[in-house]
Amino acid sequence: MGFNSIIVFVAWSAMAGISVPVMASMTGTLGRSLASPAYGALVAVLIGLAGVIVTLLAIRAPAPSGGAFASVPAWAYAGGLGMAFYALSAAFVTPRFGVGNFVICVVLAQLVMSSVIDQFGLFGAPVNPMSLRRVVGLVLLGGGAALVALK
Numbered sequence: 092m093g094f095n096s097i098i099v100f101v102a103w104s105a106m107a108g109i110s111v112p113v114m115a116s117m118t119g120t121l122g123r124s125l126a127s128p129a130y131g132a133l134v135a136v137l138i139g140l141a142g143v144i145v146t147l148l149a150i151r152a153p154a155p156s157g158g159a160f161a162s163v164p165a166w167a168y169a170g171g172l173g174m175a176f177y178a179l180s181a182a183f184v185t186p187r188f189g190v191g192n193f194v195i196c197v198v199l200a201q202l203v204m205s206s207v208i209d210q211f212g213l214f215g216a217p218v219n220p221m222s223l224r225r226v227v228g229l230v231l232l233g234g235g236a237a238l239v240a241l242k
Contacts, residue, residue: 112194115181119190122182132178139174192240199236203229
């Protein structure tokens with residue numbers, strides 16, 4: 092089993108999925124404890140940055156050339172804004188809406204948006220056309236999300 096095996100990717104993806112509600116809960120607590128969702132998000136993002144820096148140093152990743160940075164489409168740099176928006180959202184929404192409700196809405200929106208990205212190959216992603224099975228799955232997930240979120 093190599094590093095590029097499907098088992099490694101599934102396990103890694105599952106761990107990333109587990110981190111979403113944990114991260115939302117922790118960021119919400121940061122925002123509430125600091126009496127500022129914005130500062131809670133800032134602390135979370137700075138700690139994340141430190142984690143990435145430590146990882147880069149640990150794996151001794153060579154820095155990309157200046158030309159590599161210049162060749163990146165400008166819109167690709169906006170991905171960092173998505174991380175900031177998520178941290179701000181988690182810090183503000185989870186203490187008011189609940190971790191479960193926040194995460195189920197995040198997950199459903201992720202699945203719908205990822206299907207749109209796949210359908211049209213947006214942001215450089217490979218095209219993976221929408222199928223009836225995928226549409227049915229999204230509808231069922233939406234129903235499940237409503238059941239989870241309703242009290």
